[in-house]
């Protein structure tokens with residue numbers, strides 16, 4: 001079965017984007033893993049599936065799969081690429097669209113330059129919303145890793161994030177500590193792990209060890225979670241430049257039950273067609 005797709009990237013966080021409105025496909029976790037392989041497949045951090053709306057008040061449904069085949073609740077860099085894709089493929093003529101994800105509705109908006117802004121919804125902090133095993137919402141939670149105490153902030157942007165402040169993101173123990181926090185037993189659904197260096201009240205540097213995908217060049221929901229955590233800690237202003245290895249994002253949050261706004265680029269690298277073998281794909 002032939003499937004048309006676009007390869008896209010948002011700050012180097014890269015995606016295979018598939019039109020599931022005009023193409024009826026069902027991808028197994030194993031097929032997603034094969035497609036995500038950077039040597040034997042197309043290669044991506046996440047696969048994004050555009051599906052028809054399920055309600056009158058939304059324009060599309062948005063499904064997100066990590067390259068290990070796991071389906072997840074939210075992807076921020078992917079949301080910008082999603083909006084660019086549906087516009088460029090003629091699936092919508094709207095400048096701003098309502099997109100339903102597994103955990104709520106987001107509102108991406110094509111800006112007049114190459115950027116896309118997204119209302120990413122309201123961050124959640126209650127342990128059961130993350131999910132995180134703790135008695136109550138704390139701005140900072142202690143977390144023991146092999147006898148060393150880490151001070152983390154937990155934030156859900158639909159998907160779970162654990163954020164810590166480090167002196168220097170370039171020397172932070174991302175490869176060693178990232179996986180240990182990602183799979184810590186207090187995170188029943190695992191967690192994305194953010195390492196944030198405060199440059200000023202208006203600027204941070206950020207590296208994220210993503211759940212299931214490992215360190216990516218940028219993480220949109222991770223940038224939202226880090227800025228929210230920094231504002232809650234009293235370290236950041238409401239509008240912050242987030243500098244990642246893949247480039248810069250602008251994140252704004254007014255606090256409390258207000259939505260987080262993310263602005264950044266969304267680029268189409270190429271369009272392609274892949275032929276899925278096997279009887280399960282027979283057209």
Ligand SMILES: N[C@H](CCC[C@H](N)C(=O)O)C(=O)O
Nearest residue numbers: 075076077159211219220221
């Ligand atoms: N690895 C994440 C999903 C992708 C998030 C990231 N690519 C973004 O831009 O938000 C998770 O398992 O929750």
